[in-house]
Amino acid sequence: MEFETEDAAYNFYNDYAYRVGFSVRISKGHKDKYGKIVNRVFCCSCEGYRGKDKREDNVKNPRPQSRFGCLAKMKVNSRLTGKYRVTEFIAEHAHETTTPSKSHLLRSQRKMTIPQVAEVHLADDSGITPKASCELLARRAGGRENLGFIPEDYRNYLRSKRTMQMKSGDTGGVLEYLQKMQLEDSNFFYAIQVDEDDLITNIFWADVKMMIDYSYFGDVVCFDTTYRKNKEGRPFAMFVGVNHHKLTIIFGAALLYDETTESFIWLFNTFAKAMSEKKPKTILTDQDAAMAKALALVWPETCHRLCIWHLYQNALKKLSIVFGKFQDFSKDFNKCIYEYEEEKVM
Template structure:
């Protein structure tokens, strides 16, 4: 087998993008996916991210119009009354977009375009945009085989970089390769293990009618995610289900599948388990499946509040499944970042103490905001985006 750069190029595992045509109303595509792929490559060449923004359906229920925009479209809207963000927003209300409509011949034609960005472009950084992270099926297979052969991911990735003659020619980052391998490892449940899990759940349900479980199977028939809740968990939720904490920071099994417990608090201020899942991935699709399974278990009764860490996929899934539930960030996760954000200040110790006093000694939202503003002014933290 020829593993030279030329061979890789011929196999289209790693390829150099062709010069893309500027969007115009003369252009048409066979499908929405083809149009999106074109605009993604165009954005990658110029140095801006893209995303599908809006779509509109006709009377027959089929999509008739779609807008694909610059990834920096829209304005940042904080849902908190406190002027504290984990990261500065990348949104600049950029108006660049293409609008497409489906014509009578079935083609998707560009109806209008806007081309002027209100922000700088970064062609050399395009490969870092999530939409441009591409792992072809052959690359995935190669990474998987190397992993089974116990070849380190770093060596696998570096060999691909060498063959491509540089990092800039590789259409994905090492983190993307790592995420793929971690997901594959979690899906390597032995058939006997998957059968044992299903047998156990069926046995529990036979003994206790109110025992609940849900299993998610992938397209190859392999167990991917599962959720369960005991009768006492379902009963406890009826009394103490107004707020719960959801966390996936625990890896407590040989498959390294994140444990995902739903934890509430009873009238004795004791933690109570309101259900638990083991998941193969921490993406939006998986969290949506898990939350929907939990909601079905609890007879469709959504909680008033959910506390989580600052995971974006988790946040998006909560907005989809629990649109009317108040989502708050876990204080422990926020405070854990204090050294990272403030350690560089000469008055770090004093700032840290003042911040903790502001958080724990404020008895109302108004008092907290007043003390927060005083702290910002006292230590001149106006320019800190942490």
């Protein structure tokens, strides 16, 4: 069997992988003196074994194993005829393959088409949420299995798009401001996270007053990400507390590009670093799953509690019929939150 191009060979093997139920990875290849690929190996994504992680003893929630030494592969070579001829093919897998109904979830089977990308841009510019837009695209395609990508791919694409759209003047302005603040006060703290393309993703800063306030009143912290930067809709996060006059004080602030577990892990680690590794005893947040996961990983000793305002908002959404039907339910609900007794364990 021969193919005109390397891409044609890959597409053939990937279509075969879809029917069998595994994901394809482009493996090793060789080039001639002109830089053209003369042979290539396409293998199962479970080929080989993962290298030993140096942090293995310290990682509490390690990633699941994804490589099992699978030998399934297809090798093509173009040295003889100029066309990519199959010179080796191994069909047997060292692991169970997925069912055809789940093949669309495999990494090599997921790709956003040009028309879909255009719709993503239109929805983003119109202010439509990724969840609503993704559901609409899935309905048009006849179901998520026919969509060609998953919601995570949608969010990742939006993140890349928004990062690329950030003008160099904006980036330079942010850096210039932070550097100016640090020149005026050597104790001013700021940290910037960049991605693999050296583009800014997350920013955190705290001045001396914030650090001093945290040293006195940082036992209980409220972490709020409900604010949004205009147009882009990026989260503006604040670490907030209360002083001895019952006034709201700010311990630190951050501009985030998404609300993923990875971003929160970076932010919580950076906040602790700015505050001389002092972690709060209690932190109040909303019911964000990614945030809760990050807190459990980074600050396991900190007591995590939900914000009362969010509890009431969720109660109104989920129990609106109950509130309307039973007049005393609101009072009973307040008692459940405020009027409680602590039992001492003997």
